[in-house]
Amino acid sequence: MKSVTNANAVEIRGVHKSFGALSVLKGIDLSIGSGEVVCVIGPSGSGKSTLLRCVNLLEEPEAGQIFVGGVEITDPDVDIDAQRRRIGMVFQQFNLFPHLTVTENLTLPQRRVLGRAPDEAARVAVENLERVGLAAKSKSYPAQLSGGQQQRVAIARALAMNPELMLFDEPTSALDPELVGDVLAVMRMLAREGMTMMVVTHEMSFAREVADRVVFMDGGVIVEQGPGAQVIGNPTQERTRTFLSRVL
Numbered sequence: 001m002k003s004v005t006n007a008n009a010v011e012i013r014g015v016h017k018s019f020g021a022l023s024v025l026k027g028i029d030l031s032i033g034s035g036e037v038v039c040v041i042g043p044s045g046s047g048k049s050t051l052l053r054c055v056n057l058l059e060e061p062e063a064g065q066i067f068v069g070g071v072e073i074t075d076p077d078v079d080i081d082a083q084r085r086r087i088g089m090v091f092q093q094f095n096l097f098p099h100l101t102v103t104e105n106l107t108l109p110q111r112r113v114l115g116r117a118p119d120e121a122a123r124v125a126v127e128n129l130e131r132v133g134l135a136a137k138s139k140s141y142p143a144q145l146s147g148g149q150q151q152r153v154a155i156a157r158a159l160a161m162n163p164e165l166m167l168f169d170e171p172t173s174a175l176d177p178e179l180v181g182d183v184l185a186v187m188r189m190l191a192r193e194g195m196t197m198m199v200v201t202h203e204m205s206f207a208r209e210v211a212d213r214v215v216f217m218d219g220g221v222i223v224e225q226g227p228g229a230q231v232i233g234n235p236t237q238e239r240t241r242t243f244l245s246r247v248l
């Protein structure tokens with residue numbers, strides 16, 4: 001039986017996650033509306049990646065519930081592959097298939113996971129490479145592209161699966177500074193188009209400008225959240241101020 005909640009794109013309730021004796025998420029509650037962009041900021045080790053990985057079922061919380069589009073994905077009876085298919089994830093390390101061309105990187109998952117016919121998968125691939133400005137690189141291999149281009153291919157690959165929700169885990173942290181802007185521009189476009197996004201980032205200006213809401217995590221809890229101008233510009237919590245004084 002699948003439980004259904006309201007129309008929230010993501011609803012995280014009381015999520016706890018430990019690795020052995022290490023308690024990493026200590027009761028996370030977070031709702032994300034459809035089309036909302038939420039940026040998660042916080043120090044290294046605060047549990048940001050673990051939280052994203054729980055939303056994509058790469059980690060299993062030991063307590064709490066997560067709903068995506070009203071479906072409880074933490075329900076033990078749920079088909080994990082079917083749920084993951086609804087969610088796109090982009091990692092710091094682009095994780096492209098090195099032995100496949102750019103186009104093949106986009107068509108393979110569509111064919112394998114969604115069962116799309118080759119011509120349909122190719123059409124969707126071109127469409128999404130155009131969106132990220134890389135149609136001209138369709139026949140290149142990942143190693144022939146800059147880091148920024150590889151990350152844009154990874155975003156296009158996720159988009160080609162028509163996700164309801166996109167998760168980004170520090171998508172620009174592995175990039176040379178001059179390549180960060182092109183990737184952020186693609187993410188801005190997605191935000192404008194109304195994609196629901198949960199973005200772990202250290203790019204404070206991006207968080208401030210693009211996020212509908214900024215969530216500050218520390219020590220496995222959400223310390224404060226609100227509009228970027230408030231959380232980054234005028235935080236109420238001492239821990240947030242301390243973190244920001246280190247990164248700004």
Ligand code: ADP
Nearest residue numbers: 019022024042043044045046047048049050051
């Ligand atoms: P962040 O993304 O905020 O830097 P993480 O969620 O990656 O933090 O990690 C939070 C804590 O959990 C860290 O102490 C990290 O070492 C630990 N951790 C993360 N994944 C694992 C794992 N698979 N096994 C053991 N410890 C882990």
Ligand code: MG
Nearest residue numbers: 048049050169
């Ligand atoms: Mg992380």
